[in-house]
Amino acid sequence: MRAMVYRGPYKVRVEEKAQPVVEHPNDAIVRVTMAAICGSDLHLYHGMMPDTRVGMTFGHEFIGVVEEVGSSVRNLVPGDRVMVPFNIFCGTCWFCARGLYANCHNVNPNATAVGGIYGYSHTCGGYDGAQAEYVRVPFADVGPTVIPEWMDDEDAVLLTDALSTGYFGAQLGDIVEGDVVVVFGAGPVGLFAAKAAWLMGAGRVIVVDHLEYRLVKARAFAHAETVNFTECDDVVVHMKKTTDFLGADVAIDAVGAEADGNFTQHVTAAKLKLQGGSPVALNWAIDSVRKGGTISVVGAYGPMFSAVKFGDAMNKGLTLRMNQCHVKRQWPRLFEHIRNGYLKPSDIVTHHIPLEHIAEGYHMFSAKLDGCIKPLIVPNAA
Amino acid sequence: MTYTSDKPPLAESTDQLRARIPGWGADLDPKDRPSVPKLRWQEDRTGAHWDFPDRQPEKWPRERSIEHKFLPPVFGTSCPPKGVSGVIRRFAYRKYSEGRAAHWLLLLAADRVDAWESHLRSFLTARPDNPITETGVLSEFSRHGFSSRIGQKRSDVKHQVLDPVIVAGPWVLAVAITVTLARKLTHRS
Ligand SMILES: NC(=O)c1ccc[n+]([C@@H]2O[C@H](COP(=O)([O-])OP(=O)(O)OC[C@H]3O[C@@H](n4cnc5c(N)ncnc54)[C@H](O)[C@@H]3O)[C@@H](O)[C@H]2O)c1
Ligand SMILES: [Zn+2]
Ligand SMILES: [Zn+2]
Numbered sequence: 001m002r003a004m005v006y007r008g009p010y011k012v013r014v015e016e017k018a019q020p021v022v023e024h025p026n027d028a029i030v031r032v033t034m035a036a037i038c039g040s041d042l043h044l045y046h047g048m049m050p051d052t053r054v055g056m057t058f059g060h061e062f063i064g065v066v067e068e069v070g071s072s073v074r075n076l077v078p079g080d081r082v083m084v085p086f087n088i089f090c091g092t093c094w095f096c097a098r099g100l101y102a103n104c105h106n107v108n109p110n111a112t113a114v115g116g117i118y119g120y121s122h123t124c125g126g127y128d129g130a131q132a133e134y135v136r137v138p139f140a141d142v143g144p145t146v147i148p149e150w151m152d153d154e155d156a157v158l159l160t161d162a163l164s165t166g167y168f169g170a171q172l173g174d175i176v177e178g179d180v181v182v183v184f185g186a187g188p189v190g191l192f193a194a195k196a197a198w199l200m201g202a203g204r205v206i207v208v209d210h211l212e213y214r215l216v217k218a219r220a221f222a223h224a225e226t227v228n229f230t231e232c233d234d235v236v237v238h239m240k241k242t243t244d245f246l247g248a249d250v251a252i253d254a255v256g257a258e259a260d261g262n263f264t265q266h267v268t269a270a271k272l273k274l275q276g277g278s279p280v281a282l283n284w285a286i287d288s289v290r291k292g293g294t295i296s297v298v299g300a301y302g303p304m305f306s307a308v309k310f311g312d313a314m315n316k317g318l319t320l321r322m323n324q325c326h327v328k329r330q331w332p333r334l335f336e337h338i339r340n341g342y343l344k345p346s347d348i349v350t351h352h353i354p355l356e357h358i359a360e361g362y363h364m365f366s367a368k369l370d371g372c373i374k375p376l377i378v379p380n381a382a
Numbered sequence: 383m384t385y386t387s388d389k390p391p392l393a394e395s396t397d398q399l400r401a402r403i404p405g406w407g408a409d410l411d412p413k414d415r416p417s418v419p420k421l422r423w424q425e426d427r428t429g430a431h432w433d434f435p436d437r438q439p440e441k442w443p444r445e446r447s448i449e450h451k452f453l454p455p456v457f458g459t460s461c462p463p464k465g466v467s468g469v470i471r472r473f474a475y476r477k478y479s480e481g482r483a484a485h486w487l488l489l490l491a492a493d494r495v496d497a498w499e500s501h502l503r504s505f506l507t508a509r510p511d512n513p514i515t516e517t518g519v520l521s522e523f524s525r526h527g528f529s530s531r532i533g534q535k536r537s538d539v540k541h542q543v544l545d546p547v548i549v550a551g552p553w554v555l556a557v558a559i560t561v562t563l564a565r566k567l568t569h570r571s
Contacts, residue, residue, distance in 0.1 A: 008497030008500065010548065024455075052493055091430025107456050126461070128460040200415070231535060260538045333409070363519060364525045367527070370526050
């Protein structure tokens with residue numbers, strides 16, 4: 001089959017690879033019909049995530065058709081059109097039993113601090129991902145769901161990561177009616193978090209980024225106020241001024257490890273790999289929020305230490321909440337919101353790229369060219 | 383006002399927000415939020431029909447964190463460790479827990495070694511690594527590299543110039559060293 005393959009930092013190509021096989025009785029093999037490139041893939045692409053091996057196939061946001069099932073699979077049959085959460089999870093460990101699917105303990109030998117994720121380095125379990133024609137889907141009875149008749153494919157694919165994560169991020173903010181919510185990052189996750197903040201009753205939603213074209217989207221798609229941080233001397237002071245010096249009630253970090261805005265932080269993290277991530281947006285969040293406020297972190301950081309302003313968080317009595325998203329737990333409610341017309345996730349899709357051109361796709365998304373917000377990958381066999 | 387007890391007023395009333403934003407307040411009640419509270423017993427086990435899953439066969443000694451009691455029942459089988467990078471990786475897993483910086487720094491070092499090993503190995507194949515096609519840099523032309531950056535207030539342009547250095551730098555260095563060494567050797571003989 002054809003599959004995207006990592007060749008080292010900033011380098012990927014499409015190769016002929018052996019088709020995945022059933023390795024466990026509850027596996028399914030899924031023929032991928034649509035996959036996405038996620039902001040998280042950029043951390044791998046830039047060589048920031050420890051134990052990212054040359055030869056791995058990335059891709060954790062995808063839908064497809066069941067091709068084959070293992071002997072113990074009961075809930076799926078070949079031919080089913082499925083959406084697959086980016087989490088690989090067993091359903092019955094201590095964590096899964098309590099709904100923490102992202103923190104499953106039965107799927108990742110390489111690390112106990114991380115769950116299992118498709119195509120996301122060995123630190124997340126060493127599974128090949130879905131930017132390919134076929135993918136192995138473990139625990140087929142647990143993760144995948146048949147795509148409802150009425151749902152668009154592009155909405156389904158975004159439900160497998162970006163939309164669910166943004167919505168989850170807003171929940172971690174514990175928003176109450178009238179809260180001022182500031183969202184750092186106007187990528188797919190930030191845009192969806194901003195949108196979800198309204199569902200939870202925010203009184204004001206402010207989105208911060210430096211890419212003007214994404215802020216335009218934040219105003220139109222997420223009905224938010226926007227701040228281009230390159231236009232403020234000091235984004236923290238700006239946030240204080242705009243909230244009558246109280247600070248925001250809730251801040252959401254939808255940026256993660258490669259945050260810009262501070263050259264030293266960015267270069268030490270993203271280029272030199274001397275810290276787990278560049279916590280520029282996280283530090284801005286800590287300083288922009290009011291005392292006693294809440295920070296929600298859905299931006300991803302590497303497992304190493306990062307230079308976070310912990311003292312301010314402590315002195316301000318902040319609540320810090322964070323996790324990878326438990327994707328499937330969000331679905332029933334998100335399905336309703338899509339049906340009711342409150343959410344139209346596919347509105348943020350900007351590019352459709354054939355699998356064969358994935359190297360250009362990665363470069364474009366990484367360098368933020370051509371107004372790119374969300375690129376979808378379409379395999380040849382789709 | 384912040385220096386007194388009232389909250390600064392909002393520009394829009396609840397009614398105005400409801401009128402302007404589709405779905406405003408649909409999840410006002412925390413009971414409607416699927417991830418609240420954080421720990422919630424999942425009665426249906428999300429479709430699982432086991433207490434502990436079947437074990438996937440271990441086809442080669444699978445490296446694992448020493449913070450695990452045993453090899454978890456299911457795991458990825460992409461890219462088994464090989465070469466010098468494989469030796470470093472196995473050592474990092476065997477020796478250091480996830481709590482130690484050495485664990486992660488060794489794994490990152492192994493990643494760099496892996497890239498070098500793989501590039502060199504690729505030169506022995508019919509498909510050597512091609513930095514032009516693999517970096518996708520030609521999309522600079524087809525995807526408006528110039529106008530996407532110039533005249534924008536982008537903060538990432540400052541460090542994007544480092545990317546080609548990161549990708550090409552080590553190669554330039556390697557070639558320079560080889561040439562220098564070769565010159566010295568030929569000079570001597
Ligand atoms: N928790 C999860 O389950 C989960 C799931 C998906 C993605 N993620 C993470 O969420 C983050 C965002 O993902 P995405 O797909 O939207 O990525 P993205 O790269 O498209 O978006 C990130 C945005 O942040 C902006 N940005 C950079 N520095 C900033 C700063 N200091 N302040 C404000 N904005 C800044 C960038 O310009 C960009 O628009 C990534 O770190 C990704 O790994 C987490
Ligand atoms: Zn993702
Ligand atoms: Zn589990």
